[in-house]
Amino acid sequence: MPAELRPNREVEVKVQVKNSGADTYLTLAAVDEGICQLTDYSVPDPFTFFYGQRRLSLSSHDLYGLLLPEVEGMTTQSTPGGDRDFLDGVRKQNLNPVSLRRVKPVSLWSGIVSPNPSGEAIVKLALPQFNGTLRLMAVAFDGQRFGSAEGKTIVRDPLVLTPTFPRFVAPQDRFTVPVAVFNGTGQAGEFKLRLSAEGPVTLESEPLVTLKLGAEEEKIAYFQLKAGQGMGKLRFRLQVEGNGEKCELEEELALRPPVAVTHEISSGSITQKEPLTFNIKDRWLPGTATYTLALSPFPTVELAGGLEYLLTYPHGCLEQTTSKLFPLLYFDQLLSAVEGGTFTGNADYYVTEGIEKIEAMQLRDGSFAYWPGGNNSNEW
Template sequence: DYQPGSEIEIQIKGPYTGAGLITIERDKVFASKWFKTSTTSTVERIKIPEGLEGNAFVNVTFLRAPDSKEIYMSPLSYAVRPFSISLDTKRIAIDLETPQKVKPGQILKIGYKASKATKLILYGVDEGILQVAKYKLPDPLTYFYQRRALQVRTFQLLDLLLPEYSLIAGLSAAGGDEDGTLSRNLNPFKRKTEAPVVFWSGVLQAGPEQKTFNYQVPDYFNGNIKIMAVAASGSAYGAHEGQTLSRGDFVITSNVPTFVVPGDEFEVGVGLSNQAEGSGDKAKVKLEISGAAFEVSGTSVQEIEVPEGREKPATFKLKAKAMLGSQPIRFTASAAGKSAKASVETSVRPAVPYYT
């Protein structure tokens, strides 16, 4: 990439001798220089104007000399070549400091700073969601300074402009008098699920001095959180990313029915993973199940031997009470002063639909 204000060197090979014009163009002519050569090959230089950013084009127009013997060739030849201009002055360096690991339910402290005073946003997303969505960290510098076409000719695009979207939406909007009728068809026993782990900071002020943004990690989440930052200041931009692993001493995964009816008896499968450091190969972990809307058939507490870094299964039998709606089933794992909690909900529904 060339620096603004520097000279660009051009090797010109023509079919004949003559004179020509070198211009630096994009949406207009930024610089120009005349030259003359007595050979078919020459090296010329032209200065890149200050303030020119992103990319531009070198246009060489070459006219055959009057005394040239190449009379069977076109008297005019030309060539255009693109070149890139350095955006270092427009780049904002962002530094993020994130802990390598946090536990579910803890405060995630994110340190951030930038190479210059700027506005910045922070946002984090469960990496599993990003993999499904194939989401990548945006690069605003590349977006706002993406390669532009050579547009020396003037033309208009006004007849291609779309109307204001809000006007289109207003004309096609449905009436609001059916909301009450539609709401009667909603499922009153809808099962509640855990909210995705996603956050964003809003617009923050950043600069060379480090600041901190706090995010409360949900107590149910175990996994990687990718943390991304995007900054903008005038015509300068920056982006950076990092990641933090959220993992408790014990990771509890459960498999429960989506819905049951009062009186149903069912089994709940639980996977218990021991991630407590230093617990050893013969760690005994106490696993307890509870739920106000369910009766536990048999024992509600099991002691399981789970080696460090391994996972073991467990099974509980439950019976649903006559408490309709989305009802939680809670799990607690504990050993040697360390503990972890997890909760999952299942829908308790009537055995038959409601008739009027």
């Protein structure tokens, strides 16, 4: 096994199995050493698996869980404060819908390989973009015979790039990307660093930077960029050349929507002679839109969307809770229009819950705090 490998290449790893036979098979795994340390993973040991001590294989069960009544979860998305939402639905609505993997783990597996008659096998591994230590773990078996071995190797380029991109940007954001360049070629030289981008983003500084580095020296270059209009993934490619060596690195950055989650409600009437068409604008981020259609012979269905928004309003200060409760005193009959939606029960449930929430905000002197958990009252 070579002591050092380079990324973005296909490498061959030689595995030698002693005393192999016709039915000998092996597997080889190459995993980032950081992942192995975080998960406390070690090479599979067949001896421990087959001959290790076993705990008593008994499992216990009880009926205590059946003795207590079921406690239903909260049926509203109301939160105790403006920025303290704890319900999963509210949290997911406010997550960045542009998802990407900033760190791509390296975990390669050869599958089952049969060595040649001399017990030798050549395993090809396609190394991705990676700089670090790989742990190689081999396990071989032949009938009732088995064994394992492991080793470590370093994967790196003579020129190492370390960019620092933000986690996300919004449209029209200006941001700076520092890029550290390390010269591991063993001699001083002049190195050219270039940044190119794909997507709605503009490079406001020069795309090419020249750095003079000594042996084992590192310097940082800075690029100024501006995000454009739109949403999605921004892709960047960094290239550095010098002393006969070349290194490339690709990164992705999320360009998030400029606004939070948006709800749009449309309603109308339909007859046999007059069809109804909803012109839903194609301005939603693909994969994030959810549509709900409600039909009812009663005209109150037109208020269903407004009622649902009223019941699931995500903030809960004193004024907001009070404003939310007053309409519910008169809209009990409208719940039938949204039956089967995101909530159950009747208006009495929501009114009672709101009153209890207001009572919880009352202070010792009889006044009310503006937010749950507050100690100061506001006479307005």
